Amino acid sequence: MSIPQSPASSAPAIVCVGESMVLITPTDGGLASASEAALTPAGAEGNVAVGLAAFGHRAVWASRLGDDPLAARITSELAGRGVELWVEHDADAPTGIMFKDPGVESSSVYYYRRGSAASRMEAGFLSPERLAGVRIVHTTGITPALSQSCLDMVDRLFADARTAGATVSFDVNDRRALWSQEEAATTLARLADAADIAFVGRDEAERLWGTATADEVRAHLPNCALLVVKDGDVGATAFRGDEAPVFVPAPRVEVVEPVGAGDAFASGFLAATLDGAELSDSLSAGHAAAARVLMTRGDLPPLD
Template identity: 75%
Template sequence: MSTAPAEVVCIGETMILVTPTDGPLSAASEASLGLAGAESNVAAGLAAAGHRAVWASRVGDDPLGTRIVDELERRGVGLWVERDPQAPTGVMFKDPAAEGSSVRYYRRGSAASGMAAGMLSTERLSGVRIVHTTGITPALSVSCRDMVDRLYADARAAGALVSFDVNDRRALWSLEDAASALARLADAADIAFVGRDEAERIWGTATATAIRAFLPNCPLLVVKDGDIGATAFAGDAEPVFVPAPVVEVVEPVGAGDAFASGFLAATLEDLPLAERLSAGHAAAARVLTIAADMPPLS
């Protein structure tokens, strides 16, 4: 990594992903190990696009934490990571099935759930242009929720924009808690990403226009609508819509994170909104066509 200050800092939990390769979890005898973390996916995408991206988090002082750190280092991601000698690195199992894959989390009490307010101070964030996190992080623990609230204030005091991807995870908290917290954080962000389907699920807003009316204060709101396209609302200007390219989908997981990385990379380059949306679609397409959350290293 360059010694120049980070352009983007992405903060959140990354887990080890265990995926059976010869059947469902209940019967498989072989599996592959990978990484599962929305914020580290975004950091890796930004690094692949040539930007100085940092992943900030906590991992256990264990081999799984080392595996995560080593993999992100190989991808050119800067690391602001604390090692916890008491709490473990989280693990996620994917359970493949013909009707659709499901996941099982083993992250309660993980090292990352111990992130707390002040983890990234204004001084630490000096020179950073964007701080990015997702709705997964405040769902991990009360201290993580406090950390995200403080992060908004410290990032802005450092002169950085706050980027927030709603990224609702139903298994992590109640619908009532999620709906209120995610709305508050998305509306308070400088840049917010939300899927039209997840917004309808948690807020009952069925269209991009309805989502904008529900989140009126976010200066730049991006509503993603799967294979239809994405719409950007910037202040009171007319919304900008760019259709999604047609691709043969192998695995949808990680596409939303890739979209955010492409959009944020184009934002750092001060491109027009339509080009930022196109960059997001292009990054998402690269992940949709492979069975992994991140593109393979060349």
């Protein structure tokens, strides 16, 4: 597998497609008792676009939002972090919202996204003509779980991206609350195996498919050109074609909050891959980006 070279056109390097919501996090206790809260954007594909932009790559976030103040907050934040926006606004459907309920041991998350503007994305949302010259198109397993039309959109996106000459990147990102175990296991395996680059956590792979090791994940997804299996604080293993697997251990970090680390890993890995790095160096770049987020609170990497 080879990443298309930068074209002479003005196309972005990467387009990330998926929903971003407003995350509401209490700052003085749990949801039941707090009187103050912080509002920030949250969404896997938007997070990856932010990370790529921070690495100096021209990155686009493509989605749909409501025609409301929450949409303005999301677009302002992402644009302020250097992300280009390909956004449709829907006057008849809202921007999604999620709430975080901080706990002593862990935090709970509550989603209010059913019927959101993003869930109305349909097949052909991004045409091959719109994607001409783009080097990577990235999405996640969250997007096809939002609605049948979003699943149709992702299937068509894979085909249209390849027609445009782009590499397809897919992060499994299983969200249990969005669909059944059976639907998730079947659909996510099909999409990950069809991707040019796929990311999956060893733990989520075991939950989805019963695959306990990185080698077993590879056996379950034999057709993906470049499969990256992340194993938390142990490290990450990359499988490319018939080459020997490449493993890079994760650095030791003091974890403040794990939210957003997977998206950061993907952004670091993809940024290094766009730069033509060796596979081991791309894995190291993914670990470094994830570590930066692990040591802070919030989904997005901190602004310098």
